Amino acid sequence: MFAQVIPAKRGLARLPFFEYSVPPELEKNISVGQLVKIPLRSKYELGVVRSLHATMESTRVKSIEEIINPTPFFSPYQLAYLEDLSILYRTSLGFLVKNNLPEFGKRRLESFKQITLSPFTLYPSPPAKPKITTYANTEEKKSFFNQLLAKPGQTLIIVPEIPDIEALKKLLPKNLEKIICVTSDLSVKAIYEAMLDIRIDEKKIIIGTHRAFFLPFFDLQTIVIDDDSSPSHKSWDMAPRFHNRDAALILAKHHGARLHITAHTLSVETYYFAKNEIYELSGDIIPPLRPETTIVNMADERRGGNYSIISEELAEAIKKTTQSIFLFINRRGTLNYVACRDCGEVLNCPTCHRSLTYHQPTSTLECHYCRYKRAMVASCPKCHGTNIAMYGAGIEMVEQEIKKLFPDDKREIIRIEQDEKNLKRVDASRAQIIIGTQIAWHHLDWSNFELVALVDTDTSLFVPEFKMVENTWHLIRDAIYRTPPTAPLLIQTGHPEHIIFQAIPQPELFYTQELAQRKMFGYPPYNFLLKIFSGHSSEQLIKQQAEHLYRLFLQLTKNDPDIKITANLEMFPPFYQNKHWQAIIVKLNYKNYKRNIKLLLEKLPEGWKVDLNPSSILSA
Structure with missing residues (x-):
């Protein structure tokens, strides 16, 4: 018997799993979703069993060393969800699996071997349309959540930022014992305990931010994205760069959960999908807020x-x-930028070319991105005139x-x-x-x-x-x-x-x-946007790479009118973190957009980053 195993560590996106043989003594006990110990290069690592099969072409493979716990830690639905994220966002599957596991030390791993986990017995139903509920005040919001939490199964509530968790908890009944909060601020011990409580179905209500999408759900039946139009729902600084709403749609699909989108103000995309009955609407599409x-x-x-x-x-x-x-x-700062009235020169950061901000207490000009700092100037560095002006309080x-x-x-x-x-x-x-x-x-x-x-x-x-x-x-x-x-x-x-x-x-x-x-320019919700970008210390080299990739994409999609590719462009700032940046923007019709994304990303060289549904077109 052989097994495909996903190592629980960051690896190459194009090598999501490895083949291992299953020793005869483990064949009766091994199953998909189990945590196993595997040899990888010169040491042992943890991994998750992805699939099992009786034969394979090459038999020269290493063997699985040990099954850590006889009951699978991952449901097949969560594994499928992680694989979807890995493919669509060009992110190492091993990295996503690692994020979906607690951090095991030696003692904690030994303890985990003895824990009794409930087997997965539930089968997801086909997900219904996402349901939109708007509220005009905290009382309406409180009423919605109190009704929602009476539903069976586990409920995942995603809020934009960590402080929003406490604000939401104040609206919930005080006697809720089976509630847990999951954010990136949790300690190693706290995240270990949280994951176990969720896996054994001890905690029914999970409130969290971006981090809460990576948990070993046991019976996930309801997902809520609150404050839908908040820009903080979009992850832009680290992979996978997903919008929480997009991740929730994928998670709901695989778990058969009902997705609820709640807000006092809908995003432009959600408003469009509600108007066109792609999403189900409950109540007013725009709730009346106070007019004063x-x-x-x-x-x-x-x-x-x-x-x-x-x-x-x-x-x-x-x-x-x-x-x-x-x-x-x-x-x-005190003033947003400093310029010469005589020649129009704006004082910019020499690294990223953004305008420098004037700080009066220290009489300095500072870049808030690169941490560059210099003394305030008395004359223009270009024309040497003294008619210096400051703008933008x-x-x-x-x-x-x-x-x-x-x-x-x-x-x-x-x-x-x-x-x-x-x-x-x-x-x-x-x-x-x-x-x-x-x-x-x-x-x-x-x-x-x-x-x-x-x-x-x-x-x-x-x-x-x-x-x-x-x-x-x-x-x-x-x-x-x-x-x-x-x-x-x-x-x-x-x-x-x-x-x-x-x-x-x-x-x-x-x-x-x-x-x-947005319809005029082909932006969401009329098309799905894909931004592909990369940076290099050599401006000429990164430009050549971007031009080559653009030509390759054109060749791949020349017969598909549903894909429109913009020629490579310089990002802003063009030079940031000691690299020159180039981007390619792809507009995809929603019909078969996932298939077309996979088609393009299969040809993407290592080192290029992927941003689906980006918040900006050219900003780095």
């Missing part, structure tokens, strides 16, 4: 002689408050303006930008002025705020990336949802005519225009 939102036209402020980042209307609103307020601006500038406008305000000002250390200073029992970037958004208790203001929402509106406007839409709708009904919400913009602001009282306007633009 004030748009402040900063162009009028400039015409009136106010050049401060704080409008007169916002200043008056702050003056009326005595409790905590939250001012949001998603830019670090950052969080430090907002703090300075608040201190200048309200010198007698006794409330403590807390600035939250680069990391979470200042979050410890936030005290719900005291009145504070909190000025924060995106890092503060999910960590704060919004119910304490007497006023919320989005100080500058214009930065991302004109960035040439197809999802930037949608991300801003989600940010504004999320602010409306989170702000207490009794607290004013002010949004400052220099472009009140933009569809984002026009659509606040009529959300359908945003979706109608956004879908029209």
Whole structure:
């Protein structure tokens, strides 16, 4: 007898498993999904049995050394799910299997051998359509989840970020004992215990982030993706770079689980699929959020002689408050970029070419990506003129303006930008002025705020990336949802005519225009996007590789009108992490898109990265 075994370690994507012979004494006990000990190169490793067969062409193979536990740790459904991810995202299957296992030390492995695992006896039913449920407030959200958790089987709830777990738990019944939270922050011991509890069906409700997709589910029947339109559902910095919604669809298919998508604001894709009855809709497609939102036209402020980042209307609103307020601006530093008024030269990072941010406290220019830092310049490095100007207010500038406008305000000002250390200073029992970037958004208790203001929402509106406007839409709708009904919400913009602001009282306007633009350019939901990219220290070499790959893809797909390939392009920044970057964008019709992705990825050289359903087209 022979077995295909997946080593539980990172390997090459094109070598997902190896053949081993099964010793006669193990033949009666071996089965698919078991954890086994195998010789690999010069040492022993753990692996998972993928399949068994009676014969093979070559008999010169190594033998399985030991079955670690007689009962399979993996269900066939979870193995099939991991294989799908491995193929679609060009990720080592061994790496995915390793992530789906606890970290075994010697003592823990010996203990695991003695644990009694329940055998898998359930057979998945064909999955139904994903079901969409929207909510307008926390009470509606609470009602949905309390009804959902009464269902049988295991329930997996995926939230965008770790702080969202605690916020969700507050809405659930206090007496829930069979609940467990799984994130990348868990210790080795905690993840070991969590995986065992899930495998033996001790825990029925799993709440987690991206990490929770890699668990040994025993009886998974319900999956929930909450806050559907949050950009944090997309993994962009490490493989596999999946969107949680896409991973949930694959997981639901293999386990026969029902997928629920919940949100106060739907993503553009989910909205389209609901409108066209590809997904089942329960309730309103756009729930009515609180209408009391004030748009402040900063162009009028400039015409009136106010050049401060704080409008007169916002200043008056702050003056009326005595409790905590939250001012949001998603830019670090004092000013966003520095330029010469004479020749137009912008001071950029010499490594990645992004604009340098001015920090007044240290009088330095800094790159927040490469950590490059230099002293502020007195003259232009290009034309040597002294007419240097600074643009785009950052969080430090907002703090300075608040201190200048309200010198007698006794409330403590807390600035939250680069990391979470200042979050410890936030005290719900005291009145504070909190000025924060995106890092503060999910960590704060919004119910304490007497006023919320989005100080500058214009930065991302004109960035040439197809999802930037949608991300801003989600940010504004999320602010409306989170702000207490009794607290004013002010949004400052220099472009009140933009569809984002026009659509606040009529959300359908945003979706109608956004879908029209995406249809014109062939972007999701009208096509599936695949981004293939790579970097190299040699600009010439990576460009040659990209051009060769582009020609190869054209040849492979020349007779298929459902596949459109864009010529290789330079990414932004073009030079990052000491490498020059090139990307190829592929648009695939949803018909047979998985088959076509596999066709292209089979020819992909090692070292090239894959991003399905990317958040950006050219950003590195």
